[in-house]
Amino acid sequence: MSDNFERFKKCAVDVLSVEEDKIVPDATFESLDADSLDLVELVMALEEEFDVNVEEEELEGVTTIQGAFSLVESKL
Amino acid sequence: MISTSTNDAPSRVVLVTGGNRGIGLATAKKFHAAGHKVAVTARSGTADDTDGLLVVKCDVTNSESVDAAVSEIEASLGAVEILVSNAGITKDGLVLRMTDDDFADVLDANLTGGFRVAKRCVKGMMRARWGRMVFVSSVVGLGGQAGQANYAASKAGLVGLARSLAKEFASRNVTANVVAPGPIETDMLAALTDDQRAAMLAMVPAGRLGAPDEIAAAIAFLASEDAGYITGTVLPVDGGLSMG
Numbered sequence: 523m524s525d526n527f528e529r530f531k532k533c534a535v536d537v538l539s540v541e542e543d544k545i546v547p548d549a550t551f552e553s554l555d556a557d558s559l560d561l562v563e564l565v566m567a568l569e570e571e572f573d574v575n576v577e578e579e580e581l582e583g584v585t586t587i588q589g590a591f592s593l594v595e596s597k598l
Numbered sequence: 599m600i601s602t603s604t605n606d607a608p609s610r611v612v613l614v615t616g617g618n619r620g621i622g623l624a625t626a627k628k629f630h631a632a633g634h635k636v637a638v639t640a641r642s643g644t645a646d647d648t649d650g651l652l653v654v655k656c657d658v659t660n661s662e663s664v665d666a667a668v669s670e671i672e673a674s675l676g677a678v679e680i681l682v683s684n685a686g687i688t689k690d691g692l693v694l695r696m697t698d699d700d701f702a703d704v705l706d707a708n709l710t711g712g713f714r715v716a717k718r719c720v721k722g723m724m725r726a727r728w729g730r731m732v733f734v735s736s737v738v739g740l741g742g743q744a745g746q747a748n749y750a751a752s753k754a755g756l757v758g759l760a761r762s763l764a765k766e767f768a769s770r771n772v773t774a775n776v777v778a779p780g781p782i783e784t785d786m787l788a789a790l791t792d793d794q795r796a797a798m799l800a801m802v803p804a805g806r807l808g809a810p811d812e813i814a815a816a817i818a819f820l821a822s823e824d825a826g827y828i829t830g831t832v833l834p835v836d837g838g839l840s841m842g
Contacts, residue, residue, distance in 0.1 A: 559724065563721070
């Protein structure tokens with residue numbers, strides 16, 4: 523796993539209050555019991571961690587850990 | 599866990615903006631007397647008669663000032679759990695003579711100021727899965743008032759703001775409600791002319807001005823453990839002036 527994914531994972535564990543081993547690329551936010559507010563909160567934490575800017579509309583259609591990670595990584 | 603008793607209510611961290619006088623100060627004192635940790639903000643950073651309260655300088659028209667003030671409160675008392683958004687100004691005048699700046703300044707302080715503070719505080723409430731926001735509106739926000747188009751618009755705007763916050767954060771056990779005071783004996787009311795004052799009193803079924811403590815009591819209830827299922831409501835405290 524890349525360094526970036528480890529950083530991503532740390533944010534996700536912190537914000538979503540889930541076990542680290544649940545943060546895998548295929549995991550859906552639904553399966554993690556994360557709703558739209560959690561997703562926004564996660565993105566805010568990621569923006570801070572990676573010093574990127576994610577617009578609200580970019581979150582549409584993001585349903586998995588991989589989706590969110592790719593979105594952030596595309597901005598690095 | 600749902601607490602149904604106020605006897606064992608935990609001590610909460612409370613922020614009252616514009617808490618250095620009037621309704622804000624009465625509210626801050628009430629929370630303090632109930633055993634909560636209370637911070638008040640004031641533009642000047644000073645206030646009279648604030649024993650036991652943390653007084654923090656804050657200009658609600660400036661996001662950085664809001665951030666600095668809330669950060670200071672977090673460092674001293676902990677994350678804000680109860681927000682009473684009360685800071686407000688007036689720049690009265692008939693619409694025909696009201697400048698764009700008079701209108702915008704009042705909106706910026708009273709409405710956008712409420713937004714800035716709520717935005718800064720809600721994240722902590724969301725994390726804690728517990729929070730109370732009470733916005734101090736006004737009866738004129740619901741009924742309008744000649745000479746106060748800016749003030750009335752800002753106070754009406756708080757209703758939409760509070761109800762949107764109520765919907766966005768309900769799932770996190772964070773409530774947002776509005777108290778709409780009628781004519782209350784404060785400095786702000788002292789600015790009215792005798793005629794305006796008499797006209798206002800004539801419309802109040804209770805036949806008297808309200809006391810700041812009577813607003814504080816309504817705010818304290820909406821912020822209490824017991825009020826967890828009340829959100830998005832507007833509670834007039836106005837001696838029967840608006841009846842709704």
